[in-house]
Amino acid sequence: MKAAVPITVNGLKASCSQCNLVELCLPFGMSEHDLDRLDELVGGRRKVKRQQSLYRAGDIFEAIYAIRAGSFKTDVLLEDGRDQVTGFQMTGEILGLDGISAESHSCNAIALEDSEVCVIPYAKLEELSREVEGLQHQFHKVMSREIVRDHGVMMLLGSMRAEERLAAFLLNLSQRFTARGFSAAEFHLRMTRDEIGSYLGLKLETVSRAFSRFQEDGLMSVQQKHIRILDAAGLKRLLQHHPSSR
Amino acid sequence: MKAAVPITVNGLKASCSQCNLVELCLPFGMSEHDLDRLDELVGGRRKVKRQQSLYRAGDIFEAIYAIRAGSFKTDVLLEDGRDQVTGFQMTGEILGLDGISAESHSCNAIALEDSEVCVIPYAKLEELSREVEGLQHQFHKVMSREIVRDHGVMMLLGSMRAEERLAAFLLNLSQRFTARGFSAAEFHLRMTRDEIGSYLGLKLETVSRAFSRFQEDGLMSVQQKHIRILDAAGLKRLLQHHPSSR
DNA sequence: AGATGTGGTTGACGTGGATCAACGGCGCCC
DNA sequence: GGGCGCCGTTGATCCACGTCAACCACATCT
Incomplete structure (x- = not known):
């Protein structure tokens, strides 16, 4: 203090x-x-x-x-x-x-x-x-x-879908926390869902749903602004695939 | 030559x-x-x-x-x-x-x-x-x-709708052509619809439709890559309004 | 403890743009 | 000059995300 x-x-x-x-x-x-x-x-x-x-x-x-x-x-x-x-x-x-x-x-x-x-x-x-x-x-x-x-x-913003955007964002944060000597997996978000949404070109509800989805899928645990990444590899995998590689 | x-x-x-x-x-x-x-x-x-x-x-x-x-x-x-x-x-x-x-x-x-x-x-x-x-x-x-x-x-990319993006793009091009001593209203696009779409975060069909729309609305005439802006003020007006200001 | 406000979650529904598909215009090259 | 390939247009359909709305979690203040 x-x-x-x-x-x-x-x-x-x-x-x-x-x-x-x-x-x-x-x-x-x-x-x-x-x-x-x-x-x-x-x-x-x-x-x-x-x-x-x-x-x-x-x-x-x-x-x-x-x-x-x-x-x-x-x-x-x-x-x-x-x-x-x-x-x-x-x-x-x-x-x-x-x-x-x-x-x-x-x-x-x-x-x-x-x-x-x-x-x-x-x-x-x-x-x-x-x-x-x-x-x-x-x-x-x-x-x-x-x-x-x-x-x-x-x-x-130009070519990713909502969940990809959020995954990319979280991985980027994680990497920057790591560079500062903090945990790569567990951190505290300083910004609101609305601010994340604005940055990612999404509405706050979409951001919130993506967080919930990640949690359901066991990729991370989310409690409000407290984030713990459980499966970083899984998050990265989300980024490797085409949006609709039907 | x-x-x-x-x-x-x-x-x-x-x-x-x-x-x-x-x-x-x-x-x-x-x-x-x-x-x-x-x-x-x-x-x-x-x-x-x-x-x-x-x-x-x-x-x-x-x-x-x-x-x-x-x-x-x-x-x-x-x-x-x-x-x-x-x-x-x-x-x-x-x-x-x-x-x-x-x-x-x-x-x-x-x-x-x-x-x-x-x-x-x-x-x-x-x-x-x-x-x-x-x-x-x-x-x-x-x-x-x-x-x-x-x-x-x-x-x-984060906060505009398709037609706004294209309008902003065209006005930007127009302004840069003007700075180079070319006509602000009439010019030749050097890039394909696909490239424009990639830049604007849209599919080429959407770009094409937006061009058609602008033409229908009398904002411009479009013949393939040849563009003539008929109503620059109208294009600018497109940018001043909220996406869904119902 | 209750009141108030801000931020977050979740559900139901609507829509803008993506997708899929067919076709047309135009230049290029054998 | 006819065939081929690229680019652009347009229509029909689909779906991811936005919108609208209700509700919940917490923090702050009194």
Whole structure:
């Protein structure tokens, strides 16, 4: 439990070289030597309470953010009120890359739980990555990874059926929890059925039914947001088959 | 009409500063001074015939490409044979950004017509963008724009109905043709109904029916791949309404 | 403990788009 | 110039998912 602290930039000097998330975050793969130079990179930290936004669509773009603790969703809105969750982000992942192109953000980033981010002023990032080759390279990789990830989601939305989508989603979560040292099989969903549905292009009832189906089939146990995967291989098998390979 | 030339890197010295696509391509927004430095950037040109690939998923990543003439599609494949078109690219647009993250390409880039690209060796791009601030900034914007574009497609795939998807697609094409000095209303589709369907997460029959519907409703005239938009405002109106705002 | 609200589950029913099938237009190539 | 193959159109039918509605589980507040 953390003490209650107002949601502001705080003066605490953040240091990438000291951070235990270095293996997951922007500096991944950088040399010790280059890493030392990053101490000037992080402008500060910022806490964001559950349901509050780190930035909103239209905000001018000044910084990107590395998640230090907690998790977020990003979503985009259409004029007519429809919205779509474009991603869920966890510790070590980078938020805000969408803002570079238009110098203003194009989506909302909202905390799914009380969270904390490192603020990386973009001007400083560009400046430093002109000097530190490793940083430049890693930053490009992070952006490219985001593009590849989005292609995966497009694949999912464009050509998978409901249960396949949910299976792919859960396996992806599981793998990301594993990378963070948590159990691959048992975890707590931070988002609602509605948010999962929005991300997967499904209605919340369909998501709920797919969960029930997986449970009936012995693939997993589901109690509200608490998930335990019992048969990961079975879930993977769901993805290998054509939708209607009659 | 160009003379037939074998599909190889040719020795022709490409020059961004002389290129009439500069307003659309990577150097967009760069100063005259910075632009001069780009002459070392482009490694050469490469012609790609219709249906041939510029690169394939799994190829090691060495360069990104700027389309000088023609157009491409990119697609990703699932193990089970399903595939999904992730984008259509036209002159001035950049291909290959997906390759940076894993140092190998994650999708196929296939020419929709006989095309030509500028080859931009990635190592050289990183090197030069450490020296030329304008280039660094523009490159980041191009990557970010790709991310924003992908979010738009996710929105489309996740929350629009068939006719809305096609309308959005056509309006997007129209706008990109306009930016290239072509007619906003009348153009030639370079891709098949099947490819459009794959991109939009629909079957080719559904795409065909939506075209027929638009024609019946007087929104456009369609003759095979030749499209004329008669009522752009009507198409836009299709996008403003909820799917089932009963 | 009871009231209230948010999120999740489940059932009954409707529908948009997939599937299956037949056919038409057009270019290409022997 | 006739046959072949690809692409596109259209109709009939089916089904996965959406919609609508009722109900339940929990958390929070008083």
